[in-house]
Amino acid sequence: MSKSHLELTGVSMSFDTPQGPFQALDTINLKIRKGEFVSLIGHSGCGKSTVLNIVAGLLQATKGGCVLDGHEVNTPGPERAVVFQNHALMPWLTVYENVELAVRQVFRKTMTKRERTDWILHNLELVNMAHARDKRPGEISGGMAQRVGIARALSMRPSVLLMDEPFGALDALTRAHLQDALMEIQQDLNSTVIMITHDVDEAVLLSDRIVMMTNGPAATVGEELTIDLPRPRNRVTLADDPEYVHYRQAVLRFLYEKQRFPGKGDKAPQASTPTEEADSTAPESPVEVKAPEPQPTSAKTKKPVATAVQN
Numbered sequence: 001m002s003k004s005h006l007e008l009t010g011v012s013m014s015f016d017t018p019q020g021p022f023q024a025l026d027t028i029n030l031k032i033r034k035g036e037f038v039s040l041i042g043h044s045g046c047g048k049s050t051v052l053n054i055v056a057g058l059l060q061a062t063k064g065g066c067v068l069d070g071h072e073v074n075t076p077g078p079e080r081a082v083v084f085q086n087h088a089l090m091p092w093l094t095v096y097e098n099v100e101l102a103v104r105q106v107f108r109k110t111m112t113k114r115e116r117t118d119w120i121l122h123n124l125e126l127v128n129m130a131h132a133r134d135k136r137p138g139e140i141s142g143g144m145a146q147r148v149g150i151a152r153a154l155s156m157r158p159s160v161l162l163m164d165e166p167f168g169a170l171d172a173l174t175r176a177h178l179q180d181a182l183m184e185i186q187q188d189l190n191s192t193v194i195m196i197t198h199d200v201d202e203a204v205l206l207s208d209r210i211v212m213m214t215n216g217p218a219a220t221v222g223e224e225l226t227i228d229l230p231r232p233r234n235r236v237t238l239a240d241d242p243e244y245v246h247y248r249q250a251v252l253r254f255l256y257e258k259q260r261f262p263g264k265g266d267k268a269p270q271a272s273t274p275t276e277e278a279d280s281t282a283p284e285s286p287v288e289v290k291a292p293e294p295q296p297t298s299a300k301t302k303k304p305v306a307t308a309v310q311n
């Protein structure tokens with residue numbers, strides 16, 4: 001087997017809270033190969049963002065660690081670009097300047113000014129935003145701003161693209177356009193992507209592998225599902241593809257049968273009365289794990305996680 005590109009080994013995470021330590025993650029092991037598209041899915045509050053933040057170098061695991069291309073990850077770095085749900089653009093800078101900020105940080109010493117200008121425009125063109133280069137974030141739509149956020153991340157030529165619900169705040173049509181754009185760009189650049197999503201269809205459509213996390217506290221990897229669908233993928237033709245339906249049902253089964261009970265991880269009893277279970281009664285797309293609610297930061301507060309689906 002080839003050497004893995006990104007590896008999380010025995011990652012556990014405990015947060016200090018006024019009520020004492022809260023163990024969010026327990027022994028996460030994950031090997032990701034170069035160019036792989038991996039989605040993290042799990043109920044709200046299970047620890048997906050914590051995993052992503054550890055890979056981003058924004059959080060230090062209390063046990064275990066993350067290694068990228070043989071180097072231990074301890075701090076943030078431009079080789080691991082993060083795309084957040086709400087783009088996080090600088091409101092006082094234009095679209096062009098927002099991308100320029102990242103490009104200057106990474107390529108100041110290796111590119112001439114002219115090369116940097118071409119590179120910024122190239123990345124804006126990738127996401128179809130070059131026409132709005134002189135606009136400020138307040139003058140463009142949420143979907144456009146999210147495109148700029150993706151261009152900014154790609155412009156750093158990252159080895160790994162980390163995406164925390166990148167399309168969560170967008171309407172269905174814009175989301176579909178951006179998903180298609182991301183699939184194309186990722187194929188062209190062979191970038192490694194780790195994406196958090198609450199959307200089962202998005203996970204199946206985009207991923208090479210779906211990593212399903214158990215409920216917290218002490219969340220870990222419950223199951224992994226390799227999505228062996230040929231690329232390029234077309235959402236319309238896939239909707240009736242038996243393989244696609246099978247993958248989608250496997251994720252639903254994990255979320256709504258095996259991980260139905262918060263706080264019990266894999267030991268949760270099997271659902272005796274199926275709800276949104278993985279059979280012919282499964283809801284039509286899009287299916288989402290319900291939008292996250294504010295999470296307890298206390299070991300003593302065990303709020304039930306949302307298990308409803310949205311049609």
Ligand SMILES: Nc1ncnc2c1ncn2[C@@H]1O[C@H](COP(=O)(O)OP(=O)(O)OP(=O)(O)O)[C@@H](O)[C@H]1O
Nearest residue numbers: 015024044045046047048049050292293295296297
């Ligand atoms: N700084 C912190 N201090 C204490 N507890 C924390 C902290 N950060 C996260 N947690 C807790 O760790 C658990 C995992 O949080 P995390 O944000 O990683 O979950 P998530 O799966 O990304 O949630 P969501 O899907 O709702 O965004 C939650 O119970 C959360 O309350």
